Amino acid sequence: MIRRCPQCGTAADDKYGFCYKCGHEFPKIEANPDTCSLCGFHNPPEAEYCVKCGTPLLFKQQFEKTNTSNFGPIVIQKEVVQRPPEQRQNRTSRWLILFGYIFSILGGILGLIIAIYLSTRKDPVARKHGHIQLAIFAFYIALIAIFYLTGNIPPEAIAQYRQMLAGNFTSI
Structure with missing residues (x-):
């Protein structure tokens, strides 16, 4: 999961539990999707954003779909846009x-x-x-x-x- 380090502000992957820039240890996140991944605050069930820090609760919808506590990594796929044949130059x-x-x-x-x-x-x-x-x-x-x-x-x-x-x- 990608989280922003509270010590240095770097966006870091917490799968190892530490920030790769400053070495700050990320706190463990409980399996509750209402818990903010940045500050750890427990939000009400209807909240889409953390009421303490404003971070989007990204895993809430994924948790409701899968109903498991094991979340995989975020995969962002780059969409390759090709020109239509009439716009391609031969x-x-x-x-x-x-x-x-x-x-x-x-x-x-x-x-x-x-x-x-x-x-x-x-x-x-x-x-x-x-x-x-x-x-x-x-x-x-x-x-x-x-x-x-x-x-x-x-x-x-x-x-x-x-x-x-x-x-x-x-x-x-």
Whole structure:
């Protein structure tokens, strides 16, 4: 049974009869479920909490169910929560998200295609990353427009870029 040591305040298991921090000996608890496990006070039968110290009478319901004086240890089971299949991300989505960020940051057309593909998926995680990658492209377009309008990118550079895209590499 887990009890709080009255000497040092540590929550300790009293199956050995002593606190593991300070060595305080726990008083023996009688088999009555109305007796408080912390202070040993005998409570009225209708009490859910100790009337002296306020500690919950945890073993009262267990005693009424089993009607024995031999209480086992408290076992707290951790519940493992798994995502539903529609919320789980598959390996393909992870790789596409990774490559989407790489190509989005590098500014390639492949990154734009991956970003559009991801933003149209049913998976909310993939859709979110697709929207972020599209925002990166929007930022790059806004940055290029600001540089062009302020004169930091000359109009000749845009003309050379258009020629390069058209396949005419003679005047680079």
